[in-house]
Amino acid sequence: MALLEVKDLKVRVEEREILHGLTLTVNEGEIHAIMGPNGSGKSTLSHVIAGKPGYEVTDGQILFKGEDLLEMAPEERAAKGVFLAFQYPVEIPGVTTMNFLRTALNAQRKARGESELMVPDFLKKVREVSKSLNIPQDMLKRGVNVGFSGGEKKRNEVLQMALFEPSLCILDEMDSGLDIDALRIAADGVNALHSPKRAMVVITHYQRLLNYIVPDVVHVMSKGRVVKSGGKELALELEESGYTQFEDAA
Amino acid sequence: MPAVQETVERVKRIDVDQYRYGFETLIESDKAPKGLSEETVKFISEKKNEPAWMLQWRLEAYRRWLTMTEPTWARVDYPKIDFQDLYYYAAPKPKKTVTSLDEIDPEILKTYEKLGIPLREVAMLEGVEPKPGEEDPARRKIAVDAVFDSVSVATTFKAELKKAGVIFMPISEAIREHPELVQKYLGSVVPTSDNFYATLNSAVFSDGSFVYVPPGVRCPMELSTYFRINERNTGQFERTLIIADKGSYVSYLEGCTAPQRDENQLHAAVVELVAHDDAEIKYSTVQNWYPGNSEGKGGIYNFVTKRGDCRGNNSKISWTQVETGSAITWKYPSCILRGDNSRGEFYSIAISNGFQQVDSGTKMIHLGKNTSSRIISKGIAAGKSQNTYRGLVTAHRKATGARNFTACDSLLIGDKCGAHTVPYIEAKNSSATFEHEATTSKISEDVLFYCVQRGLSQEEAVGLVVNGFVKDVLQQLPMEFAVEAQKLISISLEGSVG
Ligand SMILES: Nc1ncnc2c1ncn2[C@@H]1O[C@H](COP(=O)(O)OP(=O)(O)OP(=O)(O)O)[C@@H](O)[C@H]1O
């Protein structure tokens, strides 16, 4: 069943059109990879799906579980299961990671009409997940991402993903800034979340990540459109020959 | 004792007991006539059964006040106050004492509900039960000396304090029962001639708290006063005097809420702290008076003079304040570091939203040798508000080795508000080391979106980010206060982002 349907999406930022009619369908249980040159609009697409302000959708549609996503506030989308692991996670000084996780999780649960998670249950869950991601407990006592290394920030994103159990995970360049071991740990974390009900959209520049997180479909984006889709071998092909072959198609 | 004298004494005692037990008998609410004159001052003094010296003191202040003009240097703007159009004294009506929740302004109850805590009075009067193994229960109890309108009506925990030798009572009572202490210390930190509002307060102050902690005593509980403004158009002139004798320690909490109203209300409190050798006073305030409606009308004008005197060697005074309310805040809790090795601290969170105007800060006056001070100020401006930090740090010629560290951080929410930092630094000897850091930042859209993407509403996100911003100061508050203050901060920023 289709989880996410992006239909002919046109998006403007400050009077400039960035996405020129983008179409993408992601079914439950699938892993999609999006590749494409710098500035082709990958992050823009992920932001529009998550509901970041400042983007004007001039045409097209985004359906999530059949519902009109563009009608929903960003926090509503989060509660319904849209998760975006940011390319550049921000720092929030003075707010401990633990407190942030709990506040966010409870906000989502509340929005879904569920009860707050009891503190012991919450702690148990966080401990389990952080252990599997090699995140020391000390880090959770620090301000959100404050003084975290690039790799730690990315792992913190995967930690949240594991904790919130979203149905759509968009990972924007989660491999950038990760060393080889950290990449494997993070990828294992992502793979552990793979389930028949959950879909992943993995944005990356490097085929290497796709050795760990194996995609069902690979899309090539160029100049604000999806210009080619294929199986995982498409990523290898791109690694060989680069993006120039698609420039004209765009 | 002659019969007449005995009767007089007994009548006085009844009067006192009525305060203590919350007005079981009916007392008519009485107000002084509108306006300010020697008659008003006499009326107040008489109502309070004051000795002649107290009336004299008030009258001198009043005469002084007549020669003074309102200060205009603060960055606040308000219509001229007609001091003859105010009432200067109002005793509480019996119905205003809180015996059931129905009697409390629904607006206040709503705020409590949002704060997610049971009524503050209830929690305080019953003491807060510590979690197992957390802290000595006695330390966490809080004594309340509630000030309703202008008269203190309830004092609890008296017995336990008495056992420790701590005097904690309405100042009106202290004037009668401990005249030697009051005469010795009242006006010794903030002289009657100090400034326009302090002088006014000296003439007409209605009530407030008095605390004396004897030598070597660690006060067995946090002392707390809970202010309210109930009467329409009544100026509030609280007077608080806290003395920590040699080697003693006391922590004092002050907090207030106010019901909604139309007219602006003047509030000019004076707080004096005296710390003798090796003594420490910790004074914490959470202030959330009515800031005015969405057009900025009707909020409270808060002109406060708070000053602590580190009179003894090795003494310490620490001010912590969370200011979220009032239409206008004019407030500079200060420390005079007179004793050698004395230390002054000022931790402040000042939040302004809507049309609020805050001009607040501190003065650290280094007089003794090796004195040190620390100022951490966090200003948050939202809506169309103006938020100014104004601070003075001076080292006297003889204050060798004086040290100060100041950090002023301002956070702006939206682009219609303003934050200003006005530091004055004066070192009259070369061995003083003063450090000053200041930052101004805007709340970042990316940070807010990050939070919102994780499920927080825009308002929750702002509350969370702001609470992170002020964390260093919140940590200075006693636990009970910190939790409440944290929620209060979120509430006071409601509607600050589109
Ligand atoms: N807020 C903005 N204002 C103006 N231009 C923007 C804004 N955000 C994105 N753009 C432009 O939109 C285009 C697409 O940017 P986007 O960040 O989506 O690319 P990307 O595919 O994620 O690139 P990268 O691989 O470098 O991360 C770029 O040309 C970028 O400059």
Ligand SMILES: [Mg+2]
């Ligand atoms: Mg990008």
